[in-house]
Each structure stands twice: as structure tokens, then as C-alpha cells.
Amino acid sequence: MHIDVLTLFPELVSSVFNHSILKKANDKAKYSYNLVNFRDYTENKHSKVDDYPYGGGAGMVLTPQPIFDAVDDLKEKQSTKPRVILMCPQGATYNQNKAEELAKEDHLVFICGHYEGYDERIREHLVTDEISIGDYVLTGGELGAMVVIDSVVRLLPEVLGNEDSAPKDSFSTGLLEHPHYTRPADFRGMKVPDVLLSGNHAKIEAWRRKESLKRTYERRKDLIDADLLSKNDLKIWEELKNNY
Template structure:
């Protein structure tokens, strides 16, 4: 089982997303356990204050170190294991991708720290193992990145998706974007499903999908395409 602990100032943010769809099914099947931990519960202030003015001046407020340190220590006592990753969601972190999702899905315990306000006290970074970002843009807090990373990781936990092939054939696996998908009706508003997909010839369908994925990746994500180790057959398809 994958255990996920999310340290946040707004646990209610996650209640609805975690009660539907694939995440809910993973929880119901005991494949994943998610615990939401309110950082405010570890505040030493009678008003549950978790932020303060930055030393040296500047705009905004900074999250205090004590509640974060102590909430992490609370989790570490619960899991009683050194097999854990403590992840800070931060715009300064490593850009998240499918390879990182795959790596995290193999862990036993993941602890996500959701920052807020103008940031967190720098000393918190002495207790983290990873710093992850969704991209080069700013969000209100770490809750949205934590939700996105959690969803991406849970999909890769064995048994969560219906078919073992599902995560393998999705975009970004092996640096390829996914091939085009179609369903019924066969013709809609004059747009027809490619004949090869209706042929029943599985070998031709496999070749069509590989070629389509290669072309789509080359056109839309040349940065990913450069990382693909093309086979001789791939080169022939592209020609």
C-alpha cells in the first residue's frame, strides 16, 4: 500500500477530489491511504497563527518553521520507517514529469508539504528530500500541485487502473505523446474514423498507432522527440 500524507493549511481543499473517480476507488481497494494533516494543529499560538513577517523586511508573510517541523515529525512517528520521501511543493523545485511520477509510485510513504503566502521559512528545506514544481508559474499555494502530483502518482500504483497496459500507453511514457483515439459513431459531422482502425488487423493498427504517435510527438513536442531511441522500423515509418 502507498501511504500519502498531505500537510496543508487547507485540508478541506482535498476532500471533494479524493472522494470521486480513480482516487476514491484506489482508497476503497486499500491500494492507497491518504491522510490530510492540518499544519495549524501544530501552531504554538493560541490563535493558530502559522505565519509571520519576514526578517529583513519585504511584502507578504512567511510560513513559520515550528508548525511544519512538528507536523513532519508527527508523520514520521506514525510511519516508523526511514522509507519515506518528504516533498515540498515549490516553484523553485524540479519540474514534475512522468518519470518522477513513476519513481514516486514505487515508494511506501510520501509526505507532501504545501507552502502558502510568500513562502516558507528556509530552514524547512533541511528536512525535505525533494522539491517539486509543476512549472514556471506561480500558484496561490502548494495544494493544487500536491493534488496534481498525487493523482499522477496514484494512477501508476499497481492495480489502480483497470488494465495493466493503461499507464504504459499514455502520453509521456517512453517520451511519446499518445496516438489519436476514436470511438463511435464511425462518422460524425463528416469526420470519419481512419479505415485502419476498423479493419480488425491488429498488426496494421499497431503500426498505425506507432507512426501517429511518432509524428504527433515530432510536431508538438520536438524536445521529447529528440530523446526517443528510434528503431530502424521507426525511421521507415517516418520516411
């Protein structure tokens, strides 16, 4: 996978790429990335990339020319037809299903805006996806883009040390993940559940499934799709409803 990030502030996102899983994956050539300051593409003699909105109003609007030209150049360099993603509060709310969908692509282009918004022609004629990471507004799209990129890259083959990690994450299974414990078995009188020390893998998996259902019931009932639950899951789900 190759990822391009269009931003007026490349230094804002470069440090994220240079740490932790994103850096390790890039060092191992599991993906590549490129930071593009789309101001470099402007034809404005003052290097402006924004202008006042037609009809008046507060704030400035990003002009289409530098962003269109930047994306056209990236498409030509990569010889691909990328997913062009606009980070925008009006976009579809991001989730794990979208991360898994994007992880199958070869080329992603992220457009990170600032100011009041984008010229609508960018939205209508250039982008393939509009994504929001939540119902709130940030000063720019960079932080949101890095959230999306991190969640996508970790799904790429051989990026995580344990290939079982991503498929068992919260949301990947349709449920929130079960609790985890590590050494010591007794910390200040707080003990690890006996079943996890038993060595009985069948019982451990059953406990984890039940705890996952319990945590989802307590925190995110909206995630549950009853059609995807097994008979035993449904039995546990009914018990949870009766106990709460």
C-alpha cells in the first residue's frame, strides 16, 4: 500500500509516521507514504490556497486548483486510481468495517483541510470517500487522517507481531474485547481470575467470549447483531438482560 497525505502542515504528521507500529511497518516496506504540501501546487502568485466564500460568510475556503493538481500529479506518479479520502466533519462516521475495507486498497490519498471548509467541487468531483472520526470539529484534518491511517496500516499483512491480534480486536468481532491480565497473578490483593490460570484452553475461550458479551452489553449494546450470535451467545445475552 502507498499512502499520500495532502496537508499544509507536513511537520504536524511526520512525527506520527516516525514512531511505533507505523515506523516499523514502513521500515519493513509493508507500506510507503508521502507527505505533500499542496501549497506547492498553487498557481496563485502569493501562494494562497484559500479565498473568501462566494455569497459572504465567516472564514476562508480552500480553493480547488492546488488540490486537484496535487491529486492529478500523485495519480500520474503512482499510475493508480486511488481512494481519495476527504477528512471532514460532514463525512461518514469512521468505524472498524471502514478500516478493514480501506486496508484492501493499494493507494490511499488523504486530503487534510483547514479554515472554514473546502470548495464544494473538491467534494463533488475529486474525492471518493468523506470520513469523520466523530461528531466534533478539529482545527484541521491531520489528526483525523492519522487516526485513520494508523487503524488501516495495523491491518496490513505482517505488520503486527501476532497475526491473531487484529482479528480479535474490539469491533473486529462485532463485540468489545474481553479483559486482559498479566503478571503478577496477585497484585495488592487484586487477583487474576482462576480460569485464566487453569491451563484449560476451552474454558479460557468460553470465559473470554462471555466477558466480551458482558462488556459489550454494559457499554455498547448498539453493536450487537443478534443474527450473528450463536445459540450459546444468545443464552448468555438473555442471562445478562435478566441480571441488569
